Amino acid sequence: xxxxxxYAPTLRETPAEAEVISHQLMLRAGFIRKAAGGIYNYLxxxxxxxxxIEKIVREEMDAKGGQxxxxxIVLPAEMWxxxxxxxxxxxxMFRLKDRHGRDFCLGPTHEEMITTLIRDEVRSYRQLPLMLxxxxxxxxxxxxxxxxxxxxxxxxxxxxxxxDRDEAGLNExxxxxxxxxxxxxxxxxxxxxxxEADPGAIGGKGSHEFMVxxxxxxxxxxxxxxxxxxxxxxxxxxxxxxxxxxAPQPMALKDTPGTKTIAAVAEFLGLPADKTVKTLAYMTxxxxxxxxxxxxHDVNEIKVQNAVGAIFLQMADEAALAxxxxxxxxxxxxxxxxxxxxxxxxxxxxxxxxVGANQADKHYVNVNPGRDFKPAVVADxxxxxEGDPCPRCGEPVKAARGIEVGQVFKLYTxxxxxxxxxxxxxxxxxxxxxMGTYGIGISRTMAAAIEQNNDANGIIxxxxxxxxxxxxxxVNNADQGQRELAEKMYAELVAAGVETVLDDRDERAxxxxxxxxxxGYPLKVTVGAKAVTENKVEVKTRRSGEVHFFPAEEAVSxxxxxxxxx
RNA sequence: CGGGGCGUGGCUCAGCUUGGUAGAGCACCUGGCUUGGGACCAGGGGGUCGCAGGUUCAAAUCCUGCCGCUCCGACCA
Numbered sequence: 001x002x003x004x005x006x007y008a009p010t011l012r013e014t015p016a017e018a019e020v021i022s023h024q025l026m027l028r029a030g031f032i033r034k035a036a037g038g039i040y041n042y043l044x045x046x047x048x049x050x051x052x053i054e055k056i057v058r059e060e061m062d063a064k065g066g067q068x069x070x071x072x073i074v075l076p077a078e079m080w081x082x083x084x085x086x087x088x089x090x091x092x093m094f095r096l097k098d099r100h101g102r103d104f105c106l107g108p109t110h111e112e113m114i115t116t117l118i119r120d121e122v123r124s125y126r127q128l129p130l131m132l133x134x135x136x137x138x139x140x141x142x143x144x145x146x147x148x149x150x151x152x153x154x155x156x157x158x159x160x161x162x163x164d165r166d167e168a169g170l171n172e173x174x175x176x177x178x179x180x181x182x183x184x185x186x187x188x189x190x191x192x193x194x195x196e197a198d199p200g201a202i203g204g205k206g207s208h209e210f211m212v213x214x215x216x217x218x219x220x221x222x223x224x225x226x227x228x229x230x231x232x233x234x235x236x237x238x239x240x241x242x243x244x245x246x247a248p249q250p251m252a253l254k255d256t257p258g259t260k261t262i263a264a265v266a267e268f269l270g271l272p273a274d275k276t277v278k279t280l281a282y283m284t285x286x287x288x289x290x291x292x293x294x295x296x297h298d299v300n301e302i303k304v305q306n307a308v309g310a311i312f313l314q315m316a317d318e319a320a321l322a323x324x325x326x327x328x329x330x331x332x333x334x335x336x337x338x339x340x341x342x343x344x345x346x347x348x349x350x351x352x353x354x355v356g357a358n359q360a361d362k363h364y365v366n367v368n369p370g371r372d373f374k375p376a377v378v379a380d381x382x383x384x385x386e387g388d389p390c391p392r393c394g395e396p397v398k399a400a401r402g403i404e405v406g407q408v409f410k411l412y413t414x415x416x417x418x419x420x421x422x423x424x425x426x427x428x429x430x431x432x433x434x435m436g437t438y439g440i441g442i443s444r445t446m447a448a449a450i451e452q453n454n455d456a457n458g459i460i461x462x463x464x465x466x467x468x469x470x471x472x473x474x475v476n477n478a479d480q481g482q483r484e485l486a487e488k489m490y491a492e493l494v495a496a497g498v499e500t501v502l503d504d505r506d507e508r509a510x511x512x513x514x515x516x517x518x519x520g521y522p523l524k525v526t527v528g529a530k531a532v533t534e535n536k537v538e539v540k541t542r543r544s545g546e547v548h549f550f551p552a553e554e555a556v557s558x559x560x561x562x563x564x565x566x
Numbered sequence: 567c568g569g570g571g572c573g574u575g576g577c578u579c580a581g582c583u584u585g586g587u588a589g590a591g592c593a594c595c596u597g598g599c600u601u602g603g604g605a606c607c608a609g610g611g612g613g614u615c616g617c618a619g620g621u622u623c624a625a626a627u628c629c630u631g632c633c634g635c636u637c638c639g640a641c642c643a
Contacts, residue, residue: 013578328643476601510603
C-alpha cells in the first residue's frame with residue numbers, strides 16, 4: 001500500500017471527546033471516526049486489524065469444531081417474548097417496528113435466534129454435539145456509551161453456541177472454548193487473565209471472563225498470589241469470619257442521636273466498626289430487601305441479587321423506607337415487616353453486636369444474630385477487597401483492573417427449555433438440549449490491545465494484529481536514489497509477503513516518522529542517504545526503538561527475521 | 567434518569583462578561599524554498615457561530631425551549 005493512497009487521516013491534536021488512550025489514538029491515527037454516540041466508522045487501518053483478529057478467532061473456533069454461519073441483525077420479537085428477555089433487556093435493547101407494526105429488535109446477542117434456528121432441525125442425539133458461531137455486529141443501547149470502542153452501542157462480536165446432550169458434553173464444549181479463548185488472546189499478543197465470573201442477565205451458572213489487564217479497565221478483579229484463583233469482584237467468594245467468643249448479653253434499645261453512619265455509631269458507642277452491623281435497603285422485583293454485612297464490610301449487590309433470586313435490584317429511596325416503617329441511618333433487621341432480610345454469613349458469627357432500631361436516633365445493642373433476629377436468607381453477600389483471604393488457599397488476594405474481552409457461559413437448559421429445543425436419545429426419550437454461549441468482543445479486543453500497547457508517540461501493535469508489518473520511509477523524496485531504493489525495498493517486501501506501506505507522500509521525514517509511530521507499524525524501514533551511499537538500510541523496531549542496519553540485498557530476510565521475533 | 571461542562575471552517579480553540587460587517591494555529595489548494603523526527607515564505611479556498619423562537623435599529627454575544635456531545639453520579643443511609 002502506498003501511503004499517498006491510504007485513507008488514514010491522522011490528526012495532530014487529540015479530539016476533545018476522547019478520554020481513554022485507545023480512543024484518542026484510534027481517532028488520531030485515522031482508525032475510526034464517530035457516526036453517533038457509541039457508534040463508529042472503521043476506516044481501512046482499523047478494518048485490517050479487525051480482520052486479523054477475526055482470522056485468529058475463526059482459526060481457533062474452527063480448530064475446536066466450530067462452524068461459522070451468519071444470523072440476522074434484525075430479529076423478530078416473538079422469540080424474545082418466549083424467553084422473557086423482551087422485557088428483561090429493558091431500555092438496553094434497540095427496538096423497531098416494521099410498516100405493519102410488528103416488533104423487532106437489533107440483536108444484542110443471539111441465544112434466542114440460534115436456538116429457534118436449530119430446534120426444528122436437531123431431532124436426534126446423533127446430531128450432537130454441535131458448535132455454531134458467527135461474527136456479527138451487535139447492538140446494545142448502553143445507558144452511557146464511553147471510552148470509544150470499549151463500550152459502544154454497536155460493536156463487533158464473535159458469538160459461539162454449543163449444543164450438547166448433557167452436562168458432561170457441555171463441560172467438554174466449555175473446556176474447549178476456554179482453551180480456544182486462551183489461544184486467541186495469546187496469539188493477539190495480549191496480557192490477559194481468565195477469571196471466575198457471575199453469569200448475570202445472560203443466565204445459567206458457571207462462567208469465566210477473559211480480562212485484558214489494564215488500568216483503564218471497567219471491571220475490578222482479584223487474583224491470588226498463592227494459587228491460581230482469580231475472579232471478578234462481583235463473583236469472588238468469601239468465607240465467613242469467626243468472631244471471638246463472648247457471653248451473650250441481654251439486648252437493649254439505646255439512644256444514639258445523629259449517628260447515621262457506621263463510623264458515627266461505632267464512635268458513639270466506643271466500639272470498633274467490626275462489632276456493628278450495616279444494613280442496606282434495596283428495592284427488587286421480590287419486594288424490599290435488607291442486606292446485612294459487618295460494619296466494616298461492603299455489600300456485593302450481585303450476590304444479594306442472586307441470594308434472593310431478583311432480576312432487578314436498586315437502592316431503596318426514602319419513600320420506600322418510610323413506607324416500610326424505618327428510618328434512613330437507623331435501619332436494622334429487628335421488627336421489620338414485609339422485608340426480606342439477607343444476612344452475610346459473617347454477620348451470623350457476631351456476638352453482642354449493634355443494629356439500627358428502625359427509628360431515628362436509636363440502635364439496638366448486644367444483639368445476637370440468630371437469637372434476636374432470624375434472617376430469611378444467610379449467604380455470602382460481601383464484596384471482596386484487596387488483602388481479603390483467597391477462598392481457595394487463604395492467602396491475601398491482590399486487586400487489578402481488566403477489560404473484559406471475552407466471556408464463556410454454561411447456560412444449561414435456560415434457553416432450550418424456554419424455546420423447546422429437544423432431541424431424542426438412544427432410547428427414544430425426549431431430552432432438552434444443554435447449551436453454552438461464548439462471546440469475544442472483536443472491536444473491544446482491538447481497543448484493549450491499544451490500551452496495553454502504546455507510548456507517548458502512539459500505538460505499538462503486536463505484530464500478529466498490526467494493520468501492516470512495516471513502513472518503508474524514503475527520507476528525502478527529492479533524492480532519486482532514495483526514492484528508487486525505497487520503491488525497490490517496497491516491491492521486494494511485498495513480494496516476500498510482508499504487509500508493507502511505502503510512505504511515498506511528498507512530506508518531510510519528520511512527518512512520516514511521526515505518522516508511522518502514531519499508526520504503530522511494528523517496523524520502520526528508513527531509506528536515507530546512508531542507505532544509498534553506504535548500502536545500509538535502517539530498520540527500527542517500534543516497541544524497543546532498537547535499530548538494525550542491513551545491506552539492501554539482505555534487508556528483506558533481515559526484516560523477516562525481526563518480524564519473526566516480535 | 568439527576569447534576570456539571572461544552573456546541574464558532576476538517577481538528578484544537580479565542581471572541582460572548584460590556585450586542586455593532588466572524589478570528590488564530592493546525593489541516594487543505596497554488597507557487598517558491600527546504601528535506602533524518604509534525605520546516606519556512608507568499609498567495610488562496612472554506613464557517614446558516616448546534617436548531618427553533620424571542621428581545622433589539624442591530625445577536626456568535628442577551629432571554630426561552632429543544633437537540634447533540636462530554637464528564638460525574640445513579641453502590642455503603
